[in-house]
Amino acid sequence: MSEFVYDIWYFAGLSSDVKTGDLIRIEIASEPITLGRKKDGSIFALRDICPHRAALLSAGRIVDDSVECPYHGWRFGTDDGTCQEIPSLCADQDTDPSKIKVRSFPARENGQLIWVYLSSDKKFSGTPEINPPAFPFATRKPTIDDRLTLNCHVDHAVVGLMDPAHGPFVHENKWWRSRHSIHEKAKKFEPRERGFAMAAHSPSSNSLAYKLLGGKPVTEITFRLPGIRTEEIKVGHKTLLSFTAVTPLDENRTQIRQIFFTNFLSVKLLKPFIAAGARKFLRQDADMVDLQQKGLAYNPKLMLIEDADAQAKWYYAIKKEWGKSRKENREFVNPMKARVLRYRS
């Protein structure tokens, strides 16, 4: 298991997660973070541990442009985390609040998606070199929003998510597909920014769910670091964007958040049915992860074989090259080359 991906934007939540004046607590790659929204609507992110005596800042409140710790009322600027005020100080005492800082993280909101930048340098301040990924269709209100915590390292979660071979076994559902429908597939993959895509194609004819959309759908699936997978299904000018963020909470817990944005009326009408189906899918993956953990406890050697596991190999290669290119202060060179993958699923 390798370490987390740094110097990159992580998905931190939906706009609706953080109301004006709110402070919420999230965790990304073993960093406790409080996400807040100021009166002017802007979003910010600070480490969720008070440098004084470790109370959670997320339990405090926002006062003007600062966060007030609930324990002794110290205030920290929302922009850079500098301490602005220590209420217990007398006029002639010389502790300088401005020398005390809580770590701050760059935070951005694009459409309905909030992103937080995690630098490998804990002292990092300023503007990151890269921007969070843009998803123009993610500006509308999400139709479905579901999340689940998997009891595994993020690498296992990502690899499991992009594994085409487990579908007929783990997700053997009447309305989806069965192991009897396994057949050979050939899918074209190409490099994309910090990731890759399964080029636009018409989805498998053995996927009953697609039939609900009517017409001839075209699907494109993308993956990019740190763990963002999208599936965009289009029929004419109707779109369904399924956005999945696989985010490490810590070494042994990973959150999967799946959000659907759509202007398909049929998807909106069938929302309870589709949400339940998506939930069942996630649950099936989570159960398999728990089973896998029992085996992993013995630290066995693992295999990645042929084309069915090629995406997993690309993930590891891309992750490695990202870390290396950051360390060497150079352009990232995508190690993935366009090719057709053939597997039975």
Ligand code: FES
């Ligand atoms: S612990 Fe935050 S002010 Fe004391």
Ligand SMILES: [Fe+2]
């Ligand atoms: Fe799965």
